[in-house]
Amino acid sequence: MGRIVGIDLGTTYSLVAYTEPQTGQPRCLPDEEGRTLLPSVVSVDPDGTIVVGWPARDRLLKQSERTVYSVKRLMGKGRGDVEEELKLFPFRIAPDSESVIKIRLGEKVFTPPEISAFILRELKRRAEKFFGEETTRAVITVPAYFNDAQRQATKDAGRIAGLEVERLVNEPTAASLAYGLDKHQRALIAVYDLGGGTFDISLLKLEEGLFKVQSTNGDTHLGGDDIDNLLAEKARAEIRQQFKRDLAEAPDLYQSLRQSVIAAKHELSEKTSATIRFAVPGQGEYRREVARAEFESWIAPLIERTLAPCKMALKDAGVKPEQIDEVVLVGGSTRIPLVRRRVEELFGRKPHAELNPDEVVALGAALQARILEGGLKDMLLLDVTPLSLGIETMGGAVAKIIPRNATIPASASEMFTTYADKQTGVEIHVVQGERELVKDCRSLARFTLKVPPQPAGLPRIEVKFLIDANGILSVTARDLRTGEERSVEVKPSYGLTDEEVEGMILESIEWAEADFAAVQLVAARNEAEAVRRATAKALGEEQAQGLAPDERQQIERARTALEEALKTDDYKLIRQRLEELNQATHHLAELLMDTAVQTALKGKRTDEVNL
Amino acid sequence: MREPTIQTEKAAPACWECKAALDGASAEAHFCPQCGKIQPLPPQTTYFSFFGLPRKLDLEAAELERQFHQLSWQLHPDRFHNASAYERELSLERTAVLNDAFRTLRDPVDRVEYLLGLEGVRKEGEVKQQAPPDLLEEVFELNEHLEELRAAKRSGGEGRELDELRHRLEKTREAFQQKLDAVLAELTAQFPAWDQQGDRAALLRLSEILNRHSYIRNLVRNVTEELET
Structure with missing residues (x-):
C-alpha cells in the first residue's frame, strides 16, 4: 500500500511530514537546503514553466502578475465571495469565475485547486527524494471551519497532484495530536489556531488516547494576511501623502512594500519597536518607526474578532473558560504577543507554545497518517462537522438535518414525496450554515430527485445525507416502495465537477512524468552508489586475486564510467553504466563466497542488501 | 418437505464472510461472533438496539458515553482503513449511526422525540407551532x-x-x-x-x-x- 505522508497545505507555507514507524515520532521533511517550510506561492514563466516555493516567492516582487500567493483563501469560492479581497491581489481573475474562481497567470488560466496541486506536487517530490521511492498517499489538513466546498476543493487539489487523499484532517485537531499531551490523562484542551488566512478554535476532550472534538468555530477569512494587508494599506496611504505616489497602481512595488511590512511585523514579535523601510524608486526612502503599542492598537480589532468564535465554541461545548485544562497555540500569527495576552486573558492560563507553531499541524497530519497505516493503535481522533447541514423548505427556510458540532461520520435521512399528480421530479437544495433562511446560508448543491409518475403524495423517496470522516457530504436516495436505489447527480454550487477534475488530472500527467524521472534518478543513484561501494570492497578481498589482469581492468573502466554517469541527472545513463559494471563483475561475484556482497554485485535492489 | 427448511435458511441472516448464522442475540451484533468480521446494519436497527438498550427513556449518561467510546474504538473508519472496500463501507455506515444514535440519545429532549417517532406517536420533526x-x-x-x-x-x-x-x-x-x-x-x-x-x-x-x-x-x-x- 505504501506509506502515507501528512501535509499541511497552508495559506502562507506548506509542509510535508511523516511518522517514523519504529519510534512513532513525526518529523517534517526538509528540502535540499534543510528548510521544512515551502512558501505557498506559485509562479508561471513566459515559457509555461511552473515555479513553486522560495523562488516563486522571490518573483512576487518582480513578476507579481505571474505569481500567486495565499490561494487557499480562494479555495471553494466563487467570484462573489472574494470581490473585496481580490482588490488586494496583484493577479487577475478570468471571466466565468462564478462557481470556481479562475486566475490568470501570464498566458495561462488556473483554478485554485490546480494551483494548490502545484504546491502539493512539490511536497510530493520532496517526499519522493527523501524516501527514494514514489509517494502517492497523503493526509491533508484543512481549517476546521472549512465548509464542504472548501474541503472538496482541497481533495480535488490532491487528486490533480497525483495523490490519493486518504483523509482530510482539521488543523487544530491535528495539532492537538502532535502536542504530545500525555495521552493517558483526562483533559479538556482548547486549540487556538491563527494562521496566515484562517482562524480556528477547537475544544477537545482527551480520554485514554481518544481525542474527541467537542466543538469547533472559527473564521475562514481571518489571519496574518489581514494584518499584512492592514499594515500595507497604512504605509501606502502615508507614502501617497509623503511622495505623491500611489503604489496601488504599481503591483510590483506594492508587493515589495508588503514584504517590508511583513518584516516589520515579525520584528515586532521580538522587539518593542521596528522600522518599515521601503525605497520609493527615484524618490528616496520611506521610513516609518512603529512602536509595539501602536502596532497593537492597529491590530486589536482583528484579534478581537477571534474572541467571539472562542466564546461560541465554549458555549456549544457547554464549558466555562476556567474548565479548560490546556490551551495550545498553533499558527505563525500566535507569535504576536498581543495574541498570546488575549488568549491568556480569555482562558485564564498560560498557553502552550513549546512546539514550533509553523510545524505542529504537519506533525499532527503525519500522526494521523500513521494511524491510517495501522500503526499508533492507541490513538483515535473523533472530529466534528463545523457547520449545520440543512435543506431548503417552503418559503426559503432551512430545515436543519445535521447540527453543527455533530461527530463525523454523521448521517440523516429525509423522506420526500410529490405535491402534484404525475410529478416526476423533486427539487432538493442542500445548504450549510446556522441561519434560518436559505439566502443567509452557503449553498452546497442542488439536485432533482427523479420520481415515478404517480398520484400526489404517493411516492416515498428516502434521501440519505452522509458526512464522511473528511467532513464531505454525499447523497444517496432510495425508493421505499420498490426498494430501488436511485442515483443522485449532485451539481455542486461552488467547485469543480468530477469531469473537470478528471481533465485536470490528465493535463497534469506531464508534470507527473517529470516527477517519475526524479524518482527514478534517486533510485538509480542509490543503487549505483551501493554497487560501486560493494565493488570497491570486493576488489580488496583476498578472493579477488583470482581475477585475470584484463578482467580487473575492465571492472575499473566500468566503475569509472559509472562514476562519470553519476555526475549527470540522466537516470537512463546511470542504469546503463550500472548494468555494464554488473556484467564486468560477473566473474568477481562468482569468486566471492560472501553472500551479502555477492547479492549486491548481481544487481539486486539496494534496499534488499544490507551493506 | 425440504422446501420450508430452505426458506428458513434463506430468511435467517448469516455472516457475509463465514456464513455463520446470526440470529437471536447475535442478530444485531456489530461483529460476527464466529469470525469477528464487521456486519451490515439489519433494517430493524434502532438507536436503542444499536447500543443494546431497551426502548426506555431513563438513561445513564455516563454509561452511554462509556459505550460510545468503546464502540468508536471498534467501529471507526480509521480502524478499517486497510480493510476491503466492503468492510470500509460497513464501518462508515455503522460509525455514522453510532454518532447519530449517541447524539440523539444523550439529549433527553431528542431522545423523547426519537422514541415518539419509533412508537408512531408523531412524525419526526412534526411540531405544532401554536402558542400554548x-x-x-x-x-x-x-x-x-x-x-x-x-x-x-x-x-x-x-x-x-x-x-x-x-x-x-x-x-x-x-x-x-x-x-x-x-x-x-x-x-x-x-x-x-x-x-x-x-x-x-x-x-x-x-x-x-x-x-x-x-x-x-x-x-x-x-x-x-x-x-x-
Whole structure:
C-alpha cells in the first residue's frame, strides 16, 4: 500500500511530514537546503514553466502578475465571495469565475485547486527524494471551519497532484495530536489556531488516547494576511501623502512594500519597536518607526474578532473558560504577543507554545497518517462537522438535518414525496450554515430527485445525507416502495465537477512524468552508489586475486564510467553504466563466497542488501 | 418437505464472510461472533438496539458515553482503513449511526422525540407551532418587546433607550428560561410511566410536553439571537 505522508497545505507555507514507524515520532521533511517550510506561492514563466516555493516567492516582487500567493483563501469560492479581497491581489481573475474562481497567470488560466496541486506536487517530490521511492498517499489538513466546498476543493487539489487523499484532517485537531499531551490523562484542551488566512478554535476532550472534538468555530477569512494587508494599506496611504505616489497602481512595488511590512511585523514579535523601510524608486526612502503599542492598537480589532468564535465554541461545548485544562497555540500569527495576552486573558492560563507553531499541524497530519497505516493503535481522533447541514423548505427556510458540532461520520435521512399528480421530479437544495433562511446560508448543491409518475403524495423517496470522516457530504436516495436505489447527480454550487477534475488530472500527467524521472534518478543513484561501494570492497578481498589482469581492468573502466554517469541527472545513463559494471563483475561475484556482497554485485535492489 | 427448511435458511441472516448464522442475540451484533468480521446494519436497527438498550427513556449518561467510546474504538473508519472496500463501507455506515444514535440519545429532549417517532406517536420533526393557551398573554408581551427592540435598532435609537429595552427583554428571557427548565422537569417526570408500565397514554402526554418545550425553546432562541446582535 505504501506509506502515507501528512501535509499541511497552508495559506502562507506548506509542509510535508511523516511518522517514523519504529519510534512513532513525526518529523517534517526538509528540502535540499534543510528548510521544512515551502512558501505557498506559485509562479508561471513566459515559457509555461511552473515555479513553486522560495523562488516563486522571490518573483512576487518582480513578476507579481505571474505569481500567486495565499490561494487557499480562494479555495471553494466563487467570484462573489472574494470581490473585496481580490482588490488586494496583484493577479487577475478570468471571466466565468462564478462557481470556481479562475486566475490568470501570464498566458495561462488556473483554478485554485490546480494551483494548490502545484504546491502539493512539490511536497510530493520532496517526499519522493527523501524516501527514494514514489509517494502517492497523503493526509491533508484543512481549517476546521472549512465548509464542504472548501474541503472538496482541497481533495480535488490532491487528486490533480497525483495523490490519493486518504483523509482530510482539521488543523487544530491535528495539532492537538502532535502536542504530545500525555495521552493517558483526562483533559479538556482548547486549540487556538491563527494562521496566515484562517482562524480556528477547537475544544477537545482527551480520554485514554481518544481525542474527541467537542466543538469547533472559527473564521475562514481571518489571519496574518489581514494584518499584512492592514499594515500595507497604512504605509501606502502615508507614502501617497509623503511622495505623491500611489503604489496601488504599481503591483510590483506594492508587493515589495508588503514584504517590508511583513518584516516589520515579525520584528515586532521580538522587539518593542521596528522600522518599515521601503525605497520609493527615484524618490528616496520611506521610513516609518512603529512602536509595539501602536502596532497593537492597529491590530486589536482583528484579534478581537477571534474572541467571539472562542466564546461560541465554549458555549456549544457547554464549558466555562476556567474548565479548560490546556490551551495550545498553533499558527505563525500566535507569535504576536498581543495574541498570546488575549488568549491568556480569555482562558485564564498560560498557553502552550513549546512546539514550533509553523510545524505542529504537519506533525499532527503525519500522526494521523500513521494511524491510517495501522500503526499508533492507541490513538483515535473523533472530529466534528463545523457547520449545520440543512435543506431548503417552503418559503426559503432551512430545515436543519445535521447540527453543527455533530461527530463525523454523521448521517440523516429525509423522506420526500410529490405535491402534484404525475410529478416526476423533486427539487432538493442542500445548504450549510446556522441561519434560518436559505439566502443567509452557503449553498452546497442542488439536485432533482427523479420520481415515478404517480398520484400526489404517493411516492416515498428516502434521501440519505452522509458526512464522511473528511467532513464531505454525499447523497444517496432510495425508493421505499420498490426498494430501488436511485442515483443522485449532485451539481455542486461552488467547485469543480468530477469531469473537470478528471481533465485536470490528465493535463497534469506531464508534470507527473517529470516527477517519475526524479524518482527514478534517486533510485538509480542509490543503487549505483551501493554497487560501486560493494565493488570497491570486493576488489580488496583476498578472493579477488583470482581475477585475470584484463578482467580487473575492465571492472575499473566500468566503475569509472559509472562514476562519470553519476555526475549527470540522466537516470537512463546511470542504469546503463550500472548494468555494464554488473556484467564486468560477473566473474568477481562468482569468486566471492560472501553472500551479502555477492547479492549486491548481481544487481539486486539496494534496499534488499544490507551493506 | 425440504422446501420450508430452505426458506428458513434463506430468511435467517448469516455472516457475509463465514456464513455463520446470526440470529437471536447475535442478530444485531456489530461483529460476527464466529469470525469477528464487521456486519451490515439489519433494517430493524434502532438507536436503542444499536447500543443494546431497551426502548426506555431513563438513561445513564455516563454509561452511554462509556459505550460510545468503546464502540468508536471498534467501529471507526480509521480502524478499517486497510480493510476491503466492503468492510470500509460497513464501518462508515455503522460509525455514522453510532454518532447519530449517541447524539440523539444523550439529549433527553431528542431522545423523547426519537422514541415518539419509533412508537408512531408523531412524525419526526412534526411540531405544532401554536402558542400554548396559558402562555398566550406572556408570549404576546414578549413579541411586543422584541418588536420594539428591533424597531429601535433600525432607527439607530439612542444608547440609553436601547439599553432599557434590552434590559427588559433580558428579564423576560430569564422568565421563559425558567419555564423551559420547568417543562424539562415535567418531561422527565413522565419517564417512569413509560419505562415501567409501558403506558401509551404517557407517550401522548410526552408529545404534548414536547410541543410546549419546543415552542418555548424557539422563543428563547429568538430572543437570545436578538440580544446578541
